[in-house]
Amino acid sequence: MAQSDTVTRILDTAEVLFAERGFAETSLRTITSKAKVNLAAVNYHFGSKKALIQAVFARYLDPFTQRFHTALDELEAHHAGKVIPLDELLETMAATVLAVPAERNSLQVFMRLLGLAYSQAQGHLRRYIQRDYGDVFTRFTELVRQATPELPDAERFWRLHFMLGTVIFTLSGLEALRDIAEQDYHEQVSVKDLVRRLRPVVVAAMNAPLPDQMQNEGLHKDFHAHSETQ
Amino acid sequence: MAQSDTVTRILDTAEVLFAERGFAETSLRTITSKAKVNLAAVNYHFGSKKALIQAVFARYLDPFTQRFHTALDELEAHHAGKVIPLDELLETMAATVLAVPAERNSLQVFMRLLGLAYSQAQGHLRRYIQRDYGDVFTRFTELVRQATPELPDAERFWRLHFMLGTVIFTLSGLEALRDIAEQDYHEQVSVKDLVRRLRPVVVAAMNAPLPDQMQNEGLHKDFHAHSETQ
Amino acid sequence: MAQSDTVTRILDTAEVLFAERGFAETSLRTITSKAKVNLAAVNYHFGSKKALIQAVFARYLDPFTQRFHTALDELEAHHAGKVIPLDELLETMAATVLAVPAERNSLQVFMRLLGLAYSQAQGHLRRYIQRDYGDVFTRFTELVRQATPELPDAERFWRLHFMLGTVIFTLSGLEALRDIAEQDYHEQVSVKDLVRRLRPVVVAAMNAPLPDQMQNEGLHKDFHAHSETQ
Amino acid sequence: MAQSDTVTRILDTAEVLFAERGFAETSLRTITSKAKVNLAAVNYHFGSKKALIQAVFARYLDPFTQRFHTALDELEAHHAGKVIPLDELLETMAATVLAVPAERNSLQVFMRLLGLAYSQAQGHLRRYIQRDYGDVFTRFTELVRQATPELPDAERFWRLHFMLGTVIFTLSGLEALRDIAEQDYHEQVSVKDLVRRLRPVVVAAMNAPLPDQMQNEGLHKDFHAHSETQ
DNA sequence: GATGAATGAGCTTTCATTCAT
DNA sequence: CATGAATGAAAGCTCATTCAT
Numbered sequence: 014m015a016q017s018d019t020v021t022r023i024l025d026t027a028e029v030l031f032a033e034r035g036f037a038e039t040s041l042r043t044i045t046s047k048a049k050v051n052l053a054a055v056n057y058h059f060g061s062k063k064a065l066i067q068a069v070f071a072r073y074l075d076p077f078t079q080r081f082h083t084a085l086d087e088l089e090a091h092h093a094g095k096v097i098p099l100d101e102l103l104e105t106m107a108a109t110v111l112a113v114p115a116e117r118n119s120l121q122v123f124m125r126l127l128g129l130a131y132s133q134a135q136g137h138l139r140r141y142i143q144r145d146y147g148d149v150f151t152r153f154t155e156l157v158r159q160a161t162p163e164l165p166d167a168e169r170f171w172r173l174h175f176m177l178g179t180v181i182f183t184l185s186g187l188e189a190l191r192d193i194a195e196q197d198y199h200e201q202v203s204v205k206d207l208v209r210r211l212r213p214v215v216v217a218a219m220n221a222p223l224p225d226q227m228q229n230e231g232l233h234k235d236f237h238a239h240s241e242t243q
Numbered sequence: 244m245a246q247s248d249t250v251t252r253i254l255d256t257a258e259v260l261f262a263e264r265g266f267a268e269t270s271l272r273t274i275t276s277k278a279k280v281n282l283a284a285v286n287y288h289f290g291s292k293k294a295l296i297q298a299v300f301a302r303y304l305d306p307f308t309q310r311f312h313t314a315l316d317e318l319e320a321h322h323a324g325k326v327i328p329l330d331e332l333l334e335t336m337a338a339t340v341l342a343v344p345a346e347r348n349s350l351q352v353f354m355r356l357l358g359l360a361y362s363q364a365q366g367h368l369r370r371y372i373q374r375d376y377g378d379v380f381t382r383f384t385e386l387v388r389q390a391t392p393e394l395p396d397a398e399r400f401w402r403l404h405f406m407l408g409t410v411i412f413t414l415s416g417l418e419a420l421r422d423i424a425e426q427d428y429h430e431q432v433s434v435k436d437l438v439r440r441l442r443p444v445v446v447a448a449m450n451a452p453l454p455d456q457m458q459n460e461g462l463h464k465d466f467h468a469h470s471e472t473q
Numbered sequence: 474m475a476q477s478d479t480v481t482r483i484l485d486t487a488e489v490l491f492a493e494r495g496f497a498e499t500s501l502r503t504i505t506s507k508a509k510v511n512l513a514a515v516n517y518h519f520g521s522k523k524a525l526i527q528a529v530f531a532r533y534l535d536p537f538t539q540r541f542h543t544a545l546d547e548l549e550a551h552h553a554g555k556v557i558p559l560d561e562l563l564e565t566m567a568a569t570v571l572a573v574p575a576e577r578n579s580l581q582v583f584m585r586l587l588g589l590a591y592s593q594a595q596g597h598l599r600r601y602i603q604r605d606y607g608d609v610f611t612r613f614t615e616l617v618r619q620a621t622p623e624l625p626d627a628e629r630f631w632r633l634h635f636m637l638g639t640v641i642f643t644l645s646g647l648e649a650l651r652d653i654a655e656q657d658y659h660e661q662v663s664v665k666d667l668v669r670r671l672r673p674v675v676v677a678a679m680n681a682p683l684p685d686q687m688q689n690e691g692l693h694k695d696f697h698a699h700s701e702t703q
Numbered sequence: 704m705a706q707s708d709t710v711t712r713i714l715d716t717a718e719v720l721f722a723e724r725g726f727a728e729t730s731l732r733t734i735t736s737k738a739k740v741n742l743a744a745v746n747y748h749f750g751s752k753k754a755l756i757q758a759v760f761a762r763y764l765d766p767f768t769q770r771f772h773t774a775l776d777e778l779e780a781h782h783a784g785k786v787i788p789l790d791e792l793l794e795t796m797a798a799t800v801l802a803v804p805a806e807r808n809s810l811q812v813f814m815r816l817l818g819l820a821y822s823q824a825q826g827h828l829r830r831y832i833q834r835d836y837g838d839v840f841t842r843f844t845e846l847v848r849q850a851t852p853e854l855p856d857a858e859r860f861w862r863l864h865f866m867l868g869t870v871i872f873t874l875s876g877l878e879a880l881r882d883i884a885e886q887d888y889h890e891q892v893s894v895k896d897l898v899r900r901l902r903p904v905v906v907a908a909m910n911a912p913l914p915d916q917m918q919n920e921g922l923h924k925d926f927h928a929h930s931e932t933q
Numbered sequence: 934g935a936t937g938a939a940t941g942a943g944c945t946t947t948c949a950t951t952c953a954t
Numbered sequence: 955c956a957t958g959a960a961t962g963a964a965a966g967c968t969c970a971t972t973c974a975t
Contacts, residue, residue: 019956035362037267041949051957056950128362131416139419167428171413171440174420178412179405179448186361189369190404198397209454210401217451218409221443249939270965281940286967288938479935497727501970511936516971591876592725592818599879627888631900634880635869639908642868643861646821649829650864658857669914670861677911678869681903709960730944741961746946748959 020058022048028069032122036066036129066126067141073113073123074142078149081109085152099160100216106153107208120204124185131181161219168223176215183207250288252278258299262352262415265359266296297371300360303343303353304372308379311339315382329390330446336383337438350434354415361411391449398453406445413437480518482508488529492582492645495589496526527601530590533573533583534602538609541569545612559620560676566613567668580664584645591641621679628683636675643667710748712738718759722812723878726756726819756816757831763803763813764832768839771799775842789850790906796843797898810894814875821871851909858913866905873897 026048030039041062045052059065084105088097114120130138154173161169183190184207191202256278260269271292275282289295314335318327344350360368384403391399413420414437421432486508490499501522505512519525544565548557574580590598614633621629643650644667651662716738720729731752735742749755774795778787804810820828844863851859873880874897881892 035265035267037265040947042947052949053951053957053959057956062949125362128358128412131412131419167424167430168440170424170428171437172444175409175413175441175444178410178416179408182358182361182408182412183401183405186408189361194397194400198400200397207401210398211405213451213454214402214405214448218444218448221447224439224443271967272965282966283940283942283968284938287940292966495725495727497725500968502968512970513936513938513972517935522970588818588872591872591879592815627884627890628900630884630888631873631897632904635873635901635904638869638872638876639865640868642818642821642872643865646868649821654857654860658860660857667861670858671865673911673914674862674865674908678904678908681907684899684903731946732944742945743947743961743963744959747961752945 019050019054023050023055023058023065024069024072027065028072028119028122031066031069032119032125035125036062041065066138069122070126070138070142071145073119073126074146077109077113078146080112081106081149081153084109085149085156096159096162097156099157099219100212102153102156102160103212103215107212111204111208121185121187124181124187128181128185131177164219165223172219172221176218179215179218180211183211249280249284252280253285253288253295254299254302257295258302258349258352258356261296261299261359262355266292271295293367296368300356300368300372301375303349303356304376307339307343308376310342311336311379311383314339315379315386319386326389327386329387329449330442332383332386332390333442333445337442341434341438351414351417354411354417358411358415394449395453402449402451406448409445409448410441413441479510479514482510483515483518483525484529484532487525488532488579488582488586491526491529491589492585496522501525523597526598530586530598530602531605533586534606537569537573538606540572541566541609541613544569545609545616556619557616559617559679560672562613562616562620563672563675567672571664571668581644581647584641584647588641588645624679625683632679632681636678639675639678640671643671709740709744712740713745713748713755714759714762717755718762718809718812721756721759722809722815725815726752731755756828759812760816760828760832761835763809763816764836767799767803767813768836770802771796771839771843774799775839775846786849786852787846789847789909790902792843792846792850793902793905797902801894801898811875811877814871814877818871818875854909855913862909862911866908869905869908870901873901 023044027039027044030044030047033039041055042052044065045054051057055062055065059068088101088105110123111120114123126138127142130142157173158166158169164172184204187204187207194200194202253274257269257274260274260277263269271285272282274295275285285292285295289298318331318335340353341350344353360372384399387403388394388396388399394402414434417434417437424430424432483504487499487504490504490507493499501515502512504525505514511517515522515525519528548561548565570583571580574583590602614629617633618624618626618629624632644664647664647667654660654662713734717729717734720734720737723729731745732742734755735745745752745755749758778791778795800810800813804813816828817832820832847863848856848859854862874894877894877897884890884892
């Protein structure tokens with residue numbers, strides 16, 4: 014068996030299993046036996062389980078960042094120094110996200126990885142992503158800034174993360190939600206359907222009116238009546 | 244040591260550790276040694292690790308569902324059979340969510356737990372929550388339906404989950420995001436600030452225009468140009 | 474709940490479970506939960522699991538030894554100093570064995586317990602039985618000795634145990650064997666049937682000719698041809 | 704350390720310990736520490752404790768069935784279609800049983816396993832033996848049938864099991880009985896001695912006169928006087 | 934007299950990793 | 955280059971027993 018074969022099969026199998034069960038719940042034994050490679054092959058080729066996780070991630074993020082940079086280059090060239098409209102930015106990102114995954118399930122893997130990267134407080138994954146792939150996000154954020162000049166910086170930061178949450182949560186939990194939706198509405202949803210549904214929502218969210226200034230807490234009593242300071 | 248003491252200490256410790264690391268990554272040994280109780284105490288009081296996880300959820304969800312039912316009762320009484328506006332529904336929910344956690348950090352813990360419950364595809368947790376706590380969500384969803392009569396049912400379902408993703412992602416990753424925001428915008432964000440920011444976004448998202456009908460995939464080529472069927 | 478009630482229920486439950494699964498495979502938890510008594514009740518009433526096991530035995534062996542002594546008294550009185558024939562001794566024993574158990578199945582339970590007591594080599598049970606109930610067996614053995622004067626002592630010892638094996642094995646595995654017999658021969662067997670079948674076999678076995686003296690191993694080659702020294 | 708070494712040492716050690724204490728009373732920790740192999744080695748090589756037990760068994764039964772088939776082949780060839788006398792069948796079986804074990808104690812293991820296989824009502828072991836090794840016993844039983852044409856089928860079935868009980872009980876409890884015999888009769892008994900003693904007993908038992916027909920229960924009152932219906 | 938709570942020891946099994954070949 | 959064997963650590967869980975009330 015050629016090396017590339019072994020490595021690829023490990024990655025393919027790991028990707029699917031990670032998406033199905035999570036990282037801790039997926040053992041190397043399960044991966045290697047399903048991939049029909051030797052148990053020691055993961056450690057041999059990747060060094061450790063953690064490195065395998067990052068390799069699974071890299072196989073996604075490397076082409077993504079490359080394509081995304083290229084797509085943003087084209088977009089900037091096309092608009093020739095003028096501001097790029099928000100919806101075009103979002104559509105470009107969506108198109109790139111959808112363009113990358115070659116196999117079934119892997120978009121979900123990607124989203125789940127992103128979700129974990131954010132939610133795990135200790136976060137070796139977050140640092141790893143920030144370090145290796147932070148540039149393209151910074152570039153994208155800057156373009157969004159130019160497209161929404163009226164938004165205060167902090168507000169934009171939060172709204173981008175609100176939307177990141179929407180997308181990651183929806184796509185990483187896709188399987189579960191799809192089950193429920195199918196059961197309740199007899200509707201077969203594809204990722205494309207979801208992205209179509211997401212577009213107007215994300216645009217509307219980004220363009221929502223600014224919140225009231227919080228001049229005095231007392232004025233918002235019905236909303237925050239029982240909340241404690243956290 | 245009184246029973247309630249041991250049980251409470253296990254729950255308190257487990258809650259924090261689960262939220263920090265996830266369920267699989269948190270061993271009973273870690274929980275019990277940190278809680279300074281005997282290792283066998285978890286199995287004695289809860290029966291299994293799985294049952295402990297559900298007990299951690301129950302401690303949040305039981306008072307939540309109770310309060311939420313009460314709050315919805317009051318809201319319905321106040322509106323006397325007429326349709327309750329969407330923003331009042333959302334504010335009621337937000338107020339209830341904020342009212343439940345009694346200790347510091349626990350809103351974040353709760354949200355992180357909810358996020359985990361959704362993202363674990365095999366989902367004994369999801370089934371458990373659906374079974375034991377589904378009623379109040381069904382009731383809430385029905386009220387939202389009356390408040391948004393123009394939305395198709397499926398669309399409403401997805402938008403509610405989009406917003407659920409926004410809220411869960413933001414609040415569960417609060418610590419990490421707070422760090423970044425503070426670093427970049429020198430802004431101290433509280434949960435209240437976030438909720439204030441969330442309100443117009445959520446309302447706008449729910450009221451966003453309907454997506455274009457997907458009559459023909461070819462028509463949306465700039466959006467889906469490179470995507471494969473998933 | 475009266476004490477006797479608790480004690481009796483523990484004994485009743487333990488007896489059945491021990492017979493079904495063996496001693497080590499039956500936990501106090503299983504016993505107490507099935508008997509619907511407190512987990513600590515066994516230790517409270519009996520002191521330890523080992524003591525419970527012995528109590529289960531005592532409940533059978535105490536009345537057995539008492540009745541057996543009485544029956545042997547009567548037999549000796551009836552024969553007035555003369556030798557008691559072997560078949561009368563055996564029938565007396567059989568009758569006593571059958572007379573003891575009061576409930577359904579409990580003869581089988583008793584036999585299974587006896588079998589366990591013998592087969593467990595470390596044998597605190599064997600010592601316990603020997604110590605507390607050895608007398609009546611010694612008395613019986615002596616009477617058998619008088620009834621079979623031609624048998625060397627060692628030979629008699631072994632043949633008695635051979636027959637003990639026959640009886641214990643057959644009666645303790647009664648359920649399984651009954652299934653097979655019923656399936657193959659469409660025959661409903663009762664304990665009485667078995668005892669009827671056992672009688673001529675046991676008598677013939679006890680009266681079998683003495684084995685050849687083992688003067689030289691080479692003379693018995695067809696029998697021991699391939700055996701090693703053990 | 705070569706694989707065969709580790710596997711063999713585990714089997715050798717397990718065999719002895721199982722025979723000494725039983726299965727449930729023998730922990731993998733005890734086995735592996737005594738065999739001086741890693742605790743995980745049992746699960747690595749055998750998969751589970753249950754599989755180890757069956758492997759211990761198989762190491763005995765595989766050569767036994769093979770040899771026994773061969774020996775019966777030879778016996779049939781020698782008698783050229785004519786009926787094989789009972790004592791030759793029994794001696795052939797005894798010789799095969801004794802020929803197999805390579806190490807000390809393993810005959811006892813074998814017998815104890817057989818005893819357990821029969822006495823455990825739920826019986827995963829009995830099913831396993833029946834499935835994998837039933838053929839040779841069926842063949843043997845048929846030859847015994849031809850050798851004892853005068854015996855009713857049911858009677859033969861029961862007598863074979865009576866004798867099976869004798870053999871299993873005696874040999875599986877050998878250690879205990881040996882202790883007693885040594886103490887009482889100052890006699891060193893070997894397995895060979897026992898087999899020599901067993902031969903005439905078994906033959907006599909198989910050839911014992913048929914029991915009285917049970918025409919009327921009342922006629923056997925002295926035998927069953929005190930017995931209840933079971 | 935009886936029990937719910939608690940405990941320390943030990944169980945089988947699985948883990949990621951390493952090693953010798 | 956690759957792998958079967960092996961390993962130390964740790965996992966979840968069950969055990970008989972004890973203790974405070």
